[in-house]
Amino acid sequence: MKIIYVNWNGGVSTTAFMAALKDLWKDNEEILNKFKKLNDSNNSLYDTITPLLRDLGCEKVISSAIEIDSDMDMEIMRLLKSCRIKLAQNRRCKYDYTAAVFVYKTQGDFNMEEGKLLSVGEGRAEGVQVKLMLVEVESNFEEDRQYIIECNIDDMNSEGYDYIFNKLLDNGALDVYLTPIIMKKGRPAVKLSVLCTEKNKEGIEHIIFNETSTFGVRSFAVEKKMLKRSFGKVMVYNEEVRVKYGYLDGKVVKAKPEYEDCKAVASKLGMGINRVYMEAVRKIEIENFKETEIMENTEDT
Structure with missing residues (x-):
């Protein structure tokens, strides 16, 4: 870098x-x-x-x-x-x-x-x-500069958040979440937080103003660090599931099956999602064990 x-x-x-x-x-x-x-x-x-x-x-x-x-x-x-x-x-x-x-x-x-x-x-x-x-x-990391936009809301129907979340995500938000808070005079409320890139920042702010009851938003830049990643696949019940690998110091420290692929396999085969997910994790562990064993044998020779 x-x-x-x-x-x-x-x-x-x-x-x-x-x-x-x-x-x-x-x-x-x-x-x-x-x-x-x-x-x-x-x-x-x-x-x-x-x-x-x-x-x-x-x-x-x-x-x-x-x-x-x-x-x-x-x-x-x-x-x-x-x-x-x-x-x-x-x-x-x-x-x-x-x-x-x-x-x-x-x-x-x-x-x-x-x-x-x-x-x-x-x-x-x-x-x-x-x-x-x-x-x-x-x-060891991939780095990026992103923005968090947030506001406090205490006067909205909670049923509307599902619609707002989807609209924010469809318009470039990288993540959206709510945090329970207590405001002045002891009023319960939520803090709406949105993570986005600078390119989408203004559009996200417009959506928040149009779709929520807030009169103001706060925004600040954040430095994001991510593990270097690669993608592979494992076969689960003869169906392909993608796997995301995370690297630190050149070694795999995390491996995770893609949830949407597991969901699709579970729906296609009529199985429970947990059964498919755990089988994918088992296959990933087997693949990682084989890779580690090969590396150790190579070092010994």
Whole structure:
């Protein structure tokens, strides 16, 4: 996995950032041409640059704390409200709105992970200096940046949640769940939580406002780590059932039959779902035992 660490000094600037990116790959003409073709929009630096960086193998971009001064535009100050900042004394900093959006979306823990430094880049514009480090790190996990959207509800008919859940899931929600809570004045309520990607975030918020009684939602970014996965299959009562495997340090630590496949087999053969599921688990354990035995015999030889 490759990570770009961004160090902002003297404010934030799209021009300085793009110059640093080009400096990072200054010896690769093909990649430089890709940067030249980017649409230099004031509204979509993050959305424009992120797909290209991922195509280049960069799974993460992490911004350092940025310097601010008392003359910063109020709109940018509101945007950076949740970001880590450093106060700049006796110095006028330059700020670019689209670069500030980029900082907001890439803020994270700036503690350097141990890895191989591949290249460095630097860009300057209007007193802003941007330094980039492209680092390759080993990881047991697949990582992704997602969002949780939530709201508290105490005045809705509970029969409506089934419809809302299905609509949210059909429109890109990755997970939807309810948590019982107690609100002010001792009123029982539920917290509706939805996990989604940034691409679907606005659409999910519209559904919540249209389909629930809430007047407001909260949202925040979360870093999701997942075991590396692969898929296989086992035969259960002469029917195929898919299996999902999870890996840690190159070894299988989890294996699980796909529930929908087990349900389909149970329905087709007129069996109980638990019988099919347990038989699938048994077949998975047999397959894993054979694989482990082969590996041990190979190591012995």
